[in-house]
Amino acid sequence: xxxxxxxxxxxxxxxxxxxxxxxxxxxxxxxxxxxxENIYIAISKVGIINASSCFAYVNQKFNIxxxxxxxxxGTFSNELQPLQPVVVKNSYLGNADATGFGYTLGQVxxxxxxxxxxKELLESFKEFEQVDICSSDVFINSNEKVDKIINPISETxxxxxxxxxxxxxxxxxxxxxxxxLKIISDHIxxxxxxxxxxxILSQGSLKISEILLEHLK
Numbered sequence: 001x002x003x004x005x006x007x008x009x010x011x012x013x014x015x016x017x018x019x020x021x022x023x024x025x026x027x028x029x030x031x032x033x034x035x036x037e038n039i040y041i042a043i044s045k046v047g048i049i050n051a052s053s054c055f056a057y058v059n060q061k062f063n064i065x066x067x068x069x070x071x072x073x074g075t076f077s078n079e080l081q082p083l084q085p086v087v088v089k090n091s092y093l094g095n096a097d098a099t100g101f102g103y104t105l106g107q108v109x110x111x112x113x114x115x116x117x118x119k120e121l122l123e124s125f126k127e128f129e130q131v132d133i134c135s136s137d138v139f140i141n142s143n144e145k146v147d148k149i150i151n152p153i154s155e156t157x158x159x160x161x162x163x164x165x166x167x168x169x170x171x172x173x174x175x176x177x178x179x180x181l182k183i184i185s186d187h188i189x190x191x192x193x194x195x196x197x198x199x200i201l202s203q204g205s206l207k208i209s210e211i212l213l214e215h216l217k
């Protein structure tokens with residue numbers, strides 16, 4: 001039986017899935033990890049380094065076959081609406097600059113310039129729009145930050161978070177299939193991103209749970 005790991009940054013994002021599965025807490029030393037049969041739910045905490053560390057730990061400890069990153073994201077695109085589910089096609093990094101050594105902006109030296117979701121997994125989530133994401137350790141809450149951090153990386157990027165790239169780079173290193181399911185929580189032009197996020201958090205968690213339970217049948 002294949003083992004699945006669902007990776008979240010925050011427990012509040014995972015809460016509905018944990019409750020619906022009746023998943024039990026099995027670890028809380030390094031990362032909060034829940035289990036229901038062959039499904040593991042891990043809470044990495046916020047940030048790219050936390051995401052990478054969590055992936056590596058869960059993969060090594062439980063020998064996972066397939067990873068799904070899930071959570072809420074912000075956007076600056078007028079094509080996306082609050083509570084809209086999307087899946088990540090390509091994941092970019094927003095806080096790396098080694099261009100002086102011949103790398104593209106956002107590329108980690110010696111690594112690819114971006115990472116992509118597994119093609120077969122994208123096909124299995126084909127009912128949702130595919131978008132590119134930019135991750136950084138800066139909370140994006142203004143158009144100035146979009147112009148400074150995101151737009152110079154790629155014109156295809158529509159959403160942003162603080163973890164996805166960390167999960168995807170680890171998946172690349174350990175040669176494990178991964179996809180990311182995101183729910184739009186806030187728009188850069190709709191006031192305080194922090195307030196938007198908090199207002200939609202419980203609804204977003206429920207929608208993530210509904211979608212994943214359907215796809216994990």
